[in-house]
Amino acid sequence: MPAALDPKEKQAIVGRLFEMFRDHGYEGATLADLSKATSLGKSSLYHHFPRGKEQMAEAVLGQGKNFVKSAINDVAHSSESLKSRIRKIVDAFDVIYGGGQNYCLLGRLSCDGIGDDARGTLREVVELWIDAITHLARDSGMPQVRARQYGEDWFTRVQGAIIMHAATGNAGPYKRTMAALARLAKEPSA
Amino acid sequence: MPAALDPKEKQAIVGRLFEMFRDHGYEGATLADLSKATSLGKSSLYHHFPRGKEQMAEAVLGQGKNFVKSAINDVAHSSESLKSRIRKIVDAFDVIYGGGQNYCLLGRLSCDGIGDDARGTLREVVELWIDAITHLARDSGMPQVRARQYGEDWFTRVQGAIIMHAATGNAGPYKRTMAALARLAKEPSA
DNA sequence: GTCTATAAAAAGATAGAC
DNA sequence: GTCTATCTTTTTATAGAC
Numbered sequence: 001m002p003a004a005l006d007p008k009e010k011q012a013i014v015g016r017l018f019e020m021f022r023d024h025g026y027e028g029a030t031l032a033d034l035s036k037a038t039s040l041g042k043s044s045l046y047h048h049f050p051r052g053k054e055q056m057a058e059a060v061l062g063q064g065k066n067f068v069k070s071a072i073n074d075v076a077h078s079s080e081s082l083k084s085r086i087r088k089i090v091d092a093f094d095v096i097y098g099g100g101q102n103y104c105l106l107g108r109l110s111c112d113g114i115g116d117d118a119r120g121t122l123r124e125v126v127e128l129w130i131d132a133i134t135h136l137a138r139d140s141g142m143p144q145v146r147a148r149q150y151g152e153d154w155f156t157r158v159q160g161a162i163i164m165h166a167a168t169g170n171a172g173p174y175k176r177t178m179a180a181l182a183r184l185a186k187e188p189s190a
Numbered sequence: 191m192p193a194a195l196d197p198k199e200k201q202a203i204v205g206r207l208f209e210m211f212r213d214h215g216y217e218g219a220t221l222a223d224l225s226k227a228t229s230l231g232k233s234s235l236y237h238h239f240p241r242g243k244e245q246m247a248e249a250v251l252g253q254g255k256n257f258v259k260s261a262i263n264d265v266a267h268s269s270e271s272l273k274s275r276i277r278k279i280v281d282a283f284d285v286i287y288g289g290g291q292n293y294c295l296l297g298r299l300s301c302d303g304i305g306d307d308a309r310g311t312l313r314e315v316v317e318l319w320i321d322a323i324t325h326l327a328r329d330s331g332m333p334q335v336r337a338r339q340y341g342e343d344w345f346t347r348v349q350g351a352i353i354m355h356a357a358t359g360n361a362g363p364y365k366r367t368m369a370a371l372a373r374l375a376k377e378p379s380a
Numbered sequence: 381g382t383c384t385a386t387a388a389a390a391a392g393a394t395a396g397a398c
Numbered sequence: 399g400t401c402t403a404t405c406t407t408t409t410t411a412t413a414g415a416c
Contacts, residue, residue, distance in 0.1 A: 005399070028217040028303065031392060043394080044400050052392070103301055110357035111293055113218065126357050149366065152354065153347070156363040160350030164342065167300035167316050173346040176339065195381070221410060234382050236411070243410085 005048075011063070013038050013048070018060045022105040026057055026112035054115045061114075061121040064105055067096070068128045076132035082139050083185035089132070090178050093158070100165050100174030107159045130155050133181070140184040154181060195238075201253070203228050203238070208250045212295040216247055216302035244305045251304075251311040254295055257286070258318045266322035272329050273375035279322070280368050283348070290355050290364025297349045320345050323371070330374040344371060 016037045020029040034056065035042050049055040071092040075085055097104065109122060134151035142150060154177065161174035206227045210219045224246065225232045239245040261282040265275055287294065296315060299308070324341030332340060344367065351364035 024303075025215065025217060025301065027215060041401055046393070047399065106357060107353045108301060110353055111215065111298060113214075123358055126354075149362070152360065152363050153366065156347055156350035156354050156367075157343070158350065159353040160346035160348065163297045163300055163349040163353075164316075164346050167296060168313055170342065172339070173342050176343060177346075231383055237381065
């Protein structure tokens, strides 16, 4: 059990690692970068993550999973009105993506050489995300198969929109993607 | 003029570099990797690309630009029927993306630390791509503003579909994205 | 134009003191 | 739990022979 410091502190450290992996990718984030970002020496990082970067990526994806579970999936399955759930979810995405200007940790790491455990968690996060949107689409009146496709395609559009912004600075696709989700609450079926 | 070998050979070398940058990203592709992939010693690579990886990435993106220009943009603006143009373009994407199983060089490098010249070329390639799809949408009967959005959003979906496949192995979004383009030829306006 | 050899820098990882 | 110091390996880059 190499963890024995305040969970709050640990979470804050993982949060800094999160930003580094998100912004620089797995290969692009060096130990020196991660050390500086956390204000911890390299040895301290190894104390908390004995298996090095690989374990740090796992922790970061675990935090991402917690976020998606609580701020996206749980909200989608809550008992609030469809409109209210969608608004909260769009807001959550806007926060984590800075209105479409940030990179996405999931998209970034999905093409990188992360370990098998991290990759498994990555898949779980994506599934939680898609399941949430599928549920919203279902509640808007779509039949199951179509709702599932909607969920997959909406995830797809978000990921692509992040790349679009990175490549050209154009945030239009991101905005339209969020607007499309909001329309689910207004149309009998989209 | 550090280039003085058969243009065909050079093109083949850049093609191998293309695959390495596409599959491993800019940071992830090491000189050792690139050397092995091209069957050229590191010194030989520096002979052809004196500024190292940065210049290699520029060459690779230049080749990508040529491809998008000739196999996508020129085709979109040709005098063939809309249906025929769309089929050729979908086929071209299927070849370069292996039916949605390959990574995309553009998406990959757009988040990496490439140099300013390479980034400029990257933007140009994306613009050629979007312009091509916009032109097809226009020809299908869409008004200009909507057609441009269609082009941007279609690029977005393709990029996202590549990430979806990388993250989960699901090629559905890629297939649906290609199918959506094909539908442009069948509907009076989509 | 390509190679072997080598240098210089950076990255990942560990030892051991405090 | 954190640090400084150190070590190993990898990566980038160059020199110089062929």
